[in-house]
Amino acid sequence: MADRTSPRTFDELVAEAVAVPVDGWDFSWFDGRATEARPPWGYARAMGERVARATAVLDVQTGGGETFARALEPLAAVPDRPATAVATEGWPPNAVRAAALLRPLGATVVAAADAPTLPFADGAFDLVVSRHPVTVWWAEIARVLRPGGTYFSQEVGPASVFELVEFFRGPRSPEERSGRDPERAARAARAAGLDVVDLRTAALRTEFHDIGAVVHFLRKVVWMVPDFTVERYHDRLAELHRRIEAEGPFVATTTRFLIEAVKPAGPATPAAPRGPDRPTGPVPLVPYHS
Numbered sequence: 001m002a003d004r005t006s007p008r009t010f011d012e013l014v015a016e017a018v019a020v021p022v023d024g025w026d027f028s029w030f031d032g033r034a035t036e037a038r039p040p041w042g043y044a045r046a047m048g049e050r051v052a053r054a055t056a057v058l059d060v061q062t063g064g065g066e067t068f069a070r071a072l073e074p075l076a077a078v079p080d081r082p083a084t085a086v087a088t089e090g091w092p093p094n095a096v097r098a099a100a101l102l103r104p105l106g107a108t109v110v111a112a113a114d115a116p117t118l119p120f121a122d123g124a125f126d127l128v129v130s131r132h133p134v135t136v137w138w139a140e141i142a143r144v145l146r147p148g149g150t151y152f153s154q155e156v157g158p159a160s161v162f163e164l165v166e167f168f169r170g171p172r173s174p175e176e177r178s179g180r181d182p183e184r185a186a187r188a189a190r191a192a193g194l195d196v197v198d199l200r201t202a203a204l205r206t207e208f209h210d211i212g213a214v215v216h217f218l219r220k221v222v223w224m225v226p227d228f229t230v231e232r233y234h235d236r237l238a239e240l241h242r243r244i245e246a247e248g249p250f251v252a253t254t255t256r257f258l259i260e261a262v263k264p265a266g267p268a269t270p271a272a273p274r275g276p277d278r279p280t281g282p283v284p285l286v287p288y289h290s
Contacts, residue, residue: 010211010241013211013215014211014230016212017215017216023064023094026064026066030213032209033210034217035206035209036204036205037254039200039204040202041202043067043154044067044070044131048070050127050152051085051127055082055084055126056082056083056085056126057082057084057085057125057126057128058086058120058125058144059087059088059130060087060118060128061089061132062094062098062102063094063131064098064101065087065102065109066101068102069101069105072102072105073105076105076106084124084125085106085108086107086108088118089109089110090111090113090114114133114134114135117140123145123149125144127150127152128149128150128152129151129152130155132154133155138189138191138192138194141192142263145263147266148262148263148265149263150261152259152260153258153260155180155182155256157181157201157202158180159172159178159255160180160254160256161254162252163250163251163253164214164217164250165225167236185257186259189261193263193264194262195261195263195264196260196261197261197262199257199259200258202256203253204254205253206251206253207250207252208249208250209244210244211244214240215230
């Protein structure tokens with residue numbers, strides 16, 4: 001690792017960030033280079049508590065499996081741990097990483113695209129979790145939940161880190177800025193027949209301390225600036241580097257929301273449309289899995 005105690009040039013910082021692999025959702029590389037305040041509800045801890053009580057749990061869009069692994073690790077030696085633990089992931093490098101991490105903990109990783117069909121039987125799980133999903137297919141969540149089952153998720157909120165997005169892409173439309181609205185998510189959950197029992201939001205200070213952190217972030221969280229390459233945005237990166245050097249960290253606002261929804265125990269939940277045939281059985285920057 002390069003010596004961070006002495007100033008480094010723009011080219012050195014960018015070269016270091018470009019050389020770092022971007023698979024998985026381990027953001028420890030940002031330690032000392034970027035910080036993000038954490039939401040007050042402690043999602044990983046709360047998720048772990050729910051996983052410990054479940055009999056069949058599904059983690060949708062697990063990324064590299066890091067958060068799910070944290071929930072499963074304390075249960076490895078517990079006789080009554082969840083009998084079924086499954087994770088889905090659509091990006092092949094992450095699916096490989098998740099399998100290596102989760103299989104020793106008794107979980108199965110299923111390569112499944114972010115699409116409106118989950119490859120599981122109706123009522124297969126009493127708990128579905130997801131941290132920073134790209135898309136939530138609410139009808140499918142309702143379908144795979146057992147009556148009385150719970151969906152528990154932390155999601156990216158509206159206009160998250162848009163100070164950085166707009167620095168590179170310019171002003172975004174009101175429609176784009178209002179995307180990922182928590183109230184809209186709650187309405188979609190209810191439309192799928194779920195009862196929303198908890199909905200909380202948080203706006204969190206995020207700081208990028210050098211241009212290398214910005215480059216690595218945009219390489220890793222590709223949907224923030226979809227056409228990002230160092231070559232394409234070289235001039236803007238150089239400008240931002242000079243700004244950070246002169247003024248200090250680049251500050252943005254991360255938004256998050258927590259949503260918990262329960263499938264009613266009665267028969268009132270509407271049937272989900274059938275798709276293709278399904279089987280019958282200040283801290284280090286945290287990831288935008290989402």
